[in-house]
Amino acid sequence: xxxxxxxxxxxxxxxRMVGSSCTCPAHTAxxxxxxxxxxxxxxxxxxxxxxxxxxxxxxxxxxRVGAGATREIGMDLANLKAKRVMVFTDPxxxxxxxxxxxxxxxxxxxxxxxxxxxxxxxxxDTSFQAAIDAARAYGPDAFVAVGGGSTIDTAKAAxxxxxxxxxxxxDFVNAPLGRGRAVDRPLLPLIAVxxxxxxxxxxxxxxxxxxxxxxxxxxIADRALKPMLGIIDPLNTRSMPMQVRLASGLDVLCHAxxxxxxxxxxxxxxxxxxxxxxxxxxxANPISDIWSSHALRMVAKALPRAIADPEDLDAxxxxxxxxxxxxxxxxxxxxxxxxxxSYGISGLNRxxxxxxxxxxxxxxxxxxxxxxxxxxxxEFTASMNPDRHLEIASVLxxxxxxxxxxxxxxxxxxxxxxxxxxxxxxxxxxxxxxxTSDIGALVESILPQxxxxxxxxxxxxxxxxxxxxxxxxxNY
Numbered sequence: 001x002x003x004x005x006x007x008x009x010x011x012x013x014x015x016r017m018v019g020s021s022c023t024c025p026a027h028t029a030x031x032x033x034x035x036x037x038x039x040x041x042x043x044x045x046x047x048x049x050x051x052x053x054x055x056x057x058x059x060x061x062x063x064r065v066g067a068g069a070t071r072e073i074g075m076d077l078a079n080l081k082a083k084r085v086m087v088f089t090d091p092x093x094x095x096x097x098x099x100x101x102x103x104x105x106x107x108x109x110x111x112x113x114x115x116x117x118x119x120x121x122x123x124x125d126t127s128f129q130a131a132i133d134a135a136r137a138y139g140p141d142a143f144v145a146v147g148g149g150s151t152i153d154t155a156k157a158a159x160x161x162x163x164x165x166x167x168x169x170x171d172f173v174n175a176p177l178g179r180g181r182a183v184d185r186p187l188l189p190l191i192a193v194x195x196x197x198x199x200x201x202x203x204x205x206x207x208x209x210x211x212x213x214x215x216x217x218x219x220i221a222d223r224a225l226k227p228m229l230g231i232i233d234p235l236n237t238r239s240m241p242m243q244v245r246l247a248s249g250l251d252v253l254c255h256a257x258x259x260x261x262x263x264x265x266x267x268x269x270x271x272x273x274x275x276x277x278x279x280x281x282x283x284a285n286p287i288s289d290i291w292s293s294h295a296l297r298m299v300a301k302a303l304p305r306a307i308a309d310p311e312d313l314d315a316x317x318x319x320x321x322x323x324x325x326x327x328x329x330x331x332x333x334x335x336x337x338x339x340x341x342s343y344g345i346s347g348l349n350r351x352x353x354x355x356x357x358x359x360x361x362x363x364x365x366x367x368x369x370x371x372x373x374x375x376x377x378x379e380f381t382a383s384m385n386p387d388r389h390l391e392i393a394s395v396l397x398x399x400x401x402x403x404x405x406x407x408x409x410x411x412x413x414x415x416x417x418x419x420x421x422x423x424x425x426x427x428x429x430x431x432x433x434x435x436t437s438d439i440g441a442l443v444e445s446i447l448p449q450x451x452x453x454x455x456x457x458x459x460x461x462x463x464x465x466x467x468x469x470x471x472x473x474x475n476y
Contacts, residue, residue, distance in 0.1 A: 198248020200327020281334025
């Protein structure tokens with residue numbers, strides 16, 4: 001997979017030139033905060049120093065959990081007085097029981113609806129726009145999403161751009177790839193019915209897609225996008241192919257780890273001038289920590305069981321809850337380098353097609369692309385919070401009784417490699433066709449992911465990302 005793109009070194013030189021006039025932590029690769037130091041020239045140039053972040057918020061969807069709870073959705077929409085519902089799903093789920101259950105519930109409640117079946121697995125800007133155009137033409141008063149994160153994220157985008165009917169797709173997309181406009185008025189009701197146990201999208205205000213013109217994944221992140229209700233019905237995950245179960249479960253694992261190890265919220269940077277501008281991804285905080293650490297413990301036990309035995313329904317049910325728990329955690333705390341690197345890895349993929357994914361296009365599943373860099377990321381971030389990294393390693397089965405804090409990165413990195421290898425995860429990014437010659441293009445694709453890179457506990461530039469990718473070429 002040879003690409004004629006800038007090298008990691010050239011990108012690094014550019015980044016170094018940008019930050020060369022200042023050596024405070026806000027501009028160095030190894031700093032621990034995003035706040036300018038007291039002697040920073042950038043700080044002195046400001047007429048008024050911004051106040052550092054001092055608050056965090058907790059926002060999540062209402063969730064309803066229970067086997068068979070999907071059958072209530074017709075009554076939910078009738079209670080909302082919905083008269084024109086748009087149901088989103090993908091071509092595969094359109095043939096399966098979860099959609100049939102939703103449609104039957106709507107029919108019983110005599111709620112009028114249409115079904116949009118053209119959601120793309122791993123959405124692109126083109127597929128998002130097609131869904132937006134269909135929604136604007138139909139004019140719904142409520143939305144339903146039946147599927148995995150791709151479907152739920154597509155429905156979020158359709159909802160947003162139906163309410164903001166004159167907006168361009170990039171208006172609300174995260175800066176710098178988009179304009180980062182804030183959502184300043186309520187959206188229409190959206191009910192999410194997840195059919196995978198992974199993305200946690202039923203609990204978050206994020207919608208992720210491939211921006212093909214830039215060869216990178218990006219997205220929209222705003223609390224206003226979160227569904228009003230997520231129906232977590234374990235019966236809807238029974239039809240998942242094993243590789244989909246694996247990829248979605250790995251996404252839960254990394255959501256939990258990244259949220260738990262993100263930069264603390266009060267070190268993220270200045271407080272917003274208006275609370276409307278406080279990002280959904282705020283950094284580690286006392287409430288997100290609870291949800292993320294518990295989700296981690298659930299995944300460590302349940303995911304290997306769910307992969308080893310397709311009939312282990314208890315493990316499957318545990319994973320549906322773990323996905324929601326991690327969704328609440330990272331939906332407010334955020335993710336960082338594992339996800340940041342994954343957006344380049346999957347966005348530049350041109351040939352790799354993961355087994356058991358019924359698509360006609362090249363596809364590296366999100367959870368797989370996130371997990372393959374997790375050992376190298378853990379080795380890089382551990383120095384900023386070694387105790388938490390050792391705690392995670394212990395949860396994953398490592399004996400940390402005599403481990404030294406300075407060895408936390410190696411201990412967790414090795415624990416993650418054993419965990420991933422035991423699950424049969426592809427052996428690093430080389431398995432997707434990447435080589436050392438592709439590192440520069442991958443770095444260029446990853447650097448614009450400001451929304452997540454800024455939550456790394458260590459400041460991260462081109463050199464650090466290149467090193468993570470090099471160490472992730474092969475994991476075992």
